[in-house]
Amino acid sequence: MKVRIKFSKYGALRFIGHLDLMRTFQKALRRADIDVTYTTGFSPHQVMTFAAPLGMGLCSIGEYMDIEVDSHRGAADLKERLQAACPEGIDILSVRALPEPEPNKKVISAMASVSAAAYAAVFKDGTRSFSDWASQSEAFLSQTEILSQKESKKGTVTVNLRPGIRELHVEDGALVFTVDAGSRGNIRPEQVTECFFAFLGVRVPANALQLIRLELYADRGTPEKPDFVPLEALGEEF
Amino acid sequence: MQLPDFQNRLALPDEILLSVEKPARYIGGEINAVKKDKRRVAIRFAMCFPDVYEIGMSHLGIQILYEMFNRYEDVWCERVYSPWLDLDRILRKEKIPLFALESQDPVKDFDFLGITLQYEMCYTNILQILDLSGIPLLAKNRGADCPIVIGGGPCVYNPEPVAPFFDLFYIGEGETAYRQLLDLYLENKAAGGDRKQFLLRAAREVPGIYVPSLYDVTYKEDGTIASFGPVREDVPKTIRKEIAMDLDRVPYPDKPLVPYLKPVQDRVVLEIQRGCIRGCRFCQAGQIYRPVREKSLETLKEYAAAMLKHTGQEEISLNSLSSSDYSRLEELVDYLMETCREKKVNISLPSLRIDAFSLDVMGKVQDVKKSSLTFAPEAGSQRLRDVINKGLTEEVILQGAAMAFAGGWSRVKLYFMLGLPTETEEDIWEIARLCNRIAAVYYDVVPKEKRNGPVQIVASTSFFIPKPFTPFQWASMCTKDAFLQKAGLTKHAIHEQLNQKRIKYNWHEADVSVLEGVFARGDRRVADVILKAYEKGCLYDAWGESFHYDRWLEAFAECGVDIGFYNSRTRSRDEILPWDFLDCGVSRDFLWKEWERAQAQILTPNCRQACQGCGARQFGGGVCFEKREDMDS
Numbered sequence: 001m002k003v004r005i006k007f008s009k010y011g012a013l014r015f016i017g018h019l020d021l022m023r024t025f026q027k028a029l030r031r032a033d034i035d036v037t038y039t040t041g042f043s044p045h046q047v048m049t050f051a052a053p054l055g056m057g058l059c060s061i062g063e064y065m066d067i068e069v070d071s072h073r074g075a076a077d078l079k080e081r082l083q084a085a086c087p088e089g090i091d092i093l094s095v096r097a098l099p100e101p102e103p104n105k106k107v108i109s110a111m112a113s114v115s116a117a118a119y120a121a122v123f124k125d126g127t128r129s130f131s132d133w134a135s136q137s138e139a140f141l142s143q144t145e146i147l148s149q150k151e152s153k154k155g156t157v158t159v160n161l162r163p164g165i166r167e168l169h170v171e172d173g174a175l176v177f178t179v180d181a182g183s184r185g186n187i188r189p190e191q192v193t194e195c196f197f198a199f200l201g202v203r204v205p206a207n208a209l210q211l212i213r214l215e216l217y218a219d220r221g222t223p224e225k226p227d228f229v230p231l232e233a234l235g236e237e238f
Numbered sequence: 239m240q241l242p243d244f245q246n247r248l249a250l251p252d253e254i255l256l257s258v259e260k261p262a263r264y265i266g267g268e269i270n271a272v273k274k275d276k277r278r279v280a281i282r283f284a285m286c287f288p289d290v291y292e293i294g295m296s297h298l299g300i301q302i303l304y305e306m307f308n309r310y311e312d313v314w315c316e317r318v319y320s321p322w323l324d325l326d327r328i329l330r331k332e333k334i335p336l337f338a339l340e341s342q343d344p345v346k347d348f349d350f351l352g353i354t355l356q357y358e359m360c361y362t363n364i365l366q367i368l369d370l371s372g373i374p375l376l377a378k379n380r381g382a383d384c385p386i387v388i389g390g391g392p393c394v395y396n397p398e399p400v401a402p403f404f405d406l407f408y409i410g411e412g413e414t415a416y417r418q419l420l421d422l423y424l425e426n427k428a429a430g431g432d433r434k435q436f437l438l439r440a441a442r443e444v445p446g447i448y449v450p451s452l453y454d455v456t457y458k459e460d461g462t463i464a465s466f467g468p469v470r471e472d473v474p475k476t477i478r479k480e481i482a483m484d485l486d487r488v489p490y491p492d493k494p495l496v497p498y499l500k501p502v503q504d505r506v507v508l509e510i511q512r513g514c515i516r517g518c519r520f521c522q523a524g525q526i527y528r529p530v531r532e533k534s535l536e537t538l539k540e541y542a543a544a545m546l547k548h549t550g551q552e553e554i555s556l557n558s559l560s561s562s563d564y565s566r567l568e569e570l571v572d573y574l575m576e577t578c579r580e581k582k583v584n585i586s587l588p589s590l591r592i593d594a595f596s597l598d599v600m601g602k603v604q605d606v607k608k609s610s611l612t613f614a615p616e617a618g619s620q621r622l623r624d625v626i627n628k629g630l631t632e633e634v635i636l637q638g639a640a641m642a643f644a645g646g647w648s649r650v651k652l653y654f655m656l657g658l659p660t661e662t663e664e665d666i667w668e669i670a671r672l673c674n675r676i677a678a679v680y681y682d683v684v685p686k687e688k689r690n691g692p693v694q695i696v697a698s699t700s701f702f703i704p705k706p707f708t709p710f711q712w713a714s715m716c717t718k719d720a721f722l723q724k725a726g727l728t729k730h731a732i733h734e735q736l737n738q739k740r741i742k743y744n745w746h747e748a749d750v751s752v753l754e755g756v757f758a759r760g761d762r763r764v765a766d767v768i769l770k771a772y773e774k775g776c777l778y779d780a781w782g783e784s785f786h787y788d789r790w791l792e793a794f795a796e797c798g799v800d801i802g803f804y805n806s807r808t809r810s811r812d813e814i815l816p817w818d819f820l821d822c823g824v825s826r827d828f829l830w831k832e833w834e835r836a837q838a839q840i841l842t843p844n845c846r847q848a849c850q851g852c853g854a855r856q857f858g859g860g861v862c863f864e865k866r867e868d869m870d871s
């Protein structure tokens with residue numbers, strides 16, 4: 001059975017990279033004595049995929065991984081045992097079963113499902129607040145082009161972020177926005193905040209902001225009319 | 239909107255953590271790390287491995303001591319590793335004091351800073367740790383506001399090159415005398431005693447403790463030692479190593495730390511025994527850990543299960559100098575294979591002799607096609623193997639190889655040393671010929687249709703460095719040029735072989751070996767050079783990318799210390815060696831006898847074949863008291 005696990009990553013674990021997070025979960029699943037399915041061969045490994053790597057320094061309340069289990073004693077038991085095996089800085093938020101795919105179809109993995117991501121940006125030290133610029137968010141979005149410079153191997157590339165920004169507003173002093181992610185093309189949250197400050201003409205020191213991933217979405221709609229739902233909504237209680 | 243916690247409670251602010259290579263090295267909080275309330279402990283102990291996190295985290299000895307100290311309710315032991323070069327620069331620039339991982343508190347606030355010395359090339363890193371902690375580099379300049387700096391580990395069997403940097407050294411295994419040392423510390427503190435009083439009492443009362451400031455050394459005109467001894471009557475003249483005799487009753491980390499970063503050894507480690515019966519004459523570990531003491535099978539089974547359960551690790555490895563000599567190896571391996579198959583855990587079995595049993599086991603636990611066999615003949619010719627007392631014969635190697643090739647293996651690794659005492663060009667040619675004969679065995683044994691590609695042989699040579707407390711402690715070592723010449727000849731000789739295309743040859747850096755030689759057998763005058771080199775920016779000398787031989791040579795020249803004096807001289811029997819005041823249990827007479835036998839190319843039987851009366855029987859246990867009726871002697 002395929003199981004989708006939603007978790008948060010915060011505190012000092014902001015400084016753990018993606019590969020190390022994977023290793024941490026591999027070991028936590030073993031300590032939790034969860035009956036994870038293994039590949040066959042001389043060095044069997046757990047069947048496990050992550051939705052989208054989180055950048056170093058970010059925290060999140062919307063991370064996902066899919067695992068496969070050979071047996072289980074219900075979602076509540078699995079959640080409790082995995083939580084007990086996790087270090088401080090990881091909370092298991094939900095555990096859901098992915099429905100069996102239709103004949104001749106595969107389950108779509110967390111990674112393949114991702115099409116958008118929601119983020120919040122706040123000032124780390126709390127001395128400033130995005131509320132000061134709440135009224136400008138609409139003007140920012142009403143631009144037809146939001147140009148972001150990206151350093152790449154071939155030199156500097158300019159991309160227009162605007163079509164990929166699905167939503168942006170200020171809430172409780174935080175800048176909250178949803179951007180395209182995964183298969184649809186990836187916008188890094190830093191690109192959005194940089195462009196926002198450039199639009200305002202405000203200089204903000206590096207590292208002043210804390211970025212938080214709030215959710216990862218799958219798209220159940222059509223290219224013309226997307227229908228974003230959190231990845232966990234594709235799973236069922238068990 | 240409910241946001242998760244992103245408060246930084248670490249010693250380093252976000253902007254620094256995000257600017258260094260692997261921030262996870264500095265955040266602590268690993269699974270099984272021990273957290274205590276600092277207000278409720280009497281002693282805070284910072285345990286340091288002076289190398290980068292991923293190396294230090296892999297070290298078993300630290301984990302054992304971490305476990306032992308933290309079992310004491312009144313002690314909180316935390317870990318410290320060397321900050322990598324990127325953070326090193328930042329800490330100096332921003333004047334941020336070095337901190338311990340668990341509490342993230344400055345090292346300087348601790349009662350003790352224990353530094354383990356596992357290899358000589360970490361010596362400048364000791365100075366880095368002290369410097370970044372804000373502790374004066376020289377023990378004599380430290381005051382009441384500094385932790386007591388302790389050295390331990392195998393290199394303390396000659397502590398002299400780093401003696402001025404330490405307040406005291408603990409000689410031998412940590413499990414026996416630390417509690418006594420800590421109690422003395424508390425008692426001294428309660429009585430209002432100062433640092434000096436504590437050190438004096440530690441030297442006088444606690445076994446295994448060497449306080450360098452209480453010993454004085456004088457030199458003859460030729461540079462050798464004229465006298466060495468305590469400055470006071472009531473301080474012991476010799477210090478005997480500490481040793482734990484019942485390994486079933488010492489603390490063992492059944493909940494080892496599980497780092498976030500991938501350490502060099504990403505597995506749980508099961509120590510099955512200490513010591514080695516074999517007595518290879520170049521090997522320091524084979525002497526200083528005598529006598530061999532085994533753990534019982536029951537203990538090992540219990541630990542293996544507990545460690546896997548508490549860590550979730552995917553691999554378990556046996557730790558010992560020569561696993562094949564563990565008397566109940568077959569039963570242990572059977573047990574492990576059983577449990578590991580169930581739990582999908584890999585087993586790694588280093589230091590196994592290649593024979594029918596080990597090949598059978600390895601065939602079951604690893605992918606034969608991908609793995610390689612390891613032989614450590616150490617010398618190419620039988621003559622030279624007799625000199626070093628390496629019992630491995632060519633017949634055994636070729637038979638082992640034949641069996642392995644028949645079993646599907648096609649890769650072989652061979653380890654040799656260059657520059658061993660009495661070595662001739664002929665011995666070096668024999669390295670090449672041995673590699674060639676092994677390759678030939680493959681083509682003899684494996685019919686063409688069954689070959690899994692061509693045979694691959696990797697020969698590696700390291701340079702021989704004489705170590706204290708070995709029969710070769712009196713021997714001379716080669717110069718850098720001589721080493722390079724020997725490596726060149728080895729390369730040439732391999733090229734001349736029929737199967738040369740199937741043999742790959744690697745050799746070690748010679749520069750580092752030269753320094754290691756000086757540090758291994760140096761005296762207190764070498765400390766000046768280490769200090770000078772550190773001031774010139776030497777750090778992480780064990781890492782090729784940060785090793786600067788030229789700076790070291792400058793430091794030697796400026797201090798007027800001659801490398802040749804330490805490396806290129808054969809010592810006489812009556813010369814006072816810098817480490818003679820230490821007693822590792824094995825007598826000087828035994829080592830001298832072995833040095834003579836080496837030169838006469840006479841093999842010495844191992845402890846189980848016939849006791850040689852090396853002196854280690856004084857510890858009252860281990861292999862020295864095993865029944866030998868059924869052994870030929």
Ligand code: SF4
Pocket residue numbers: 528529530844845846848849850851852853854855861862863
């Ligand atoms: S006393 Fe004998 S048995 Fe014991 S370690 Fe020495 S040689 Fe081996």
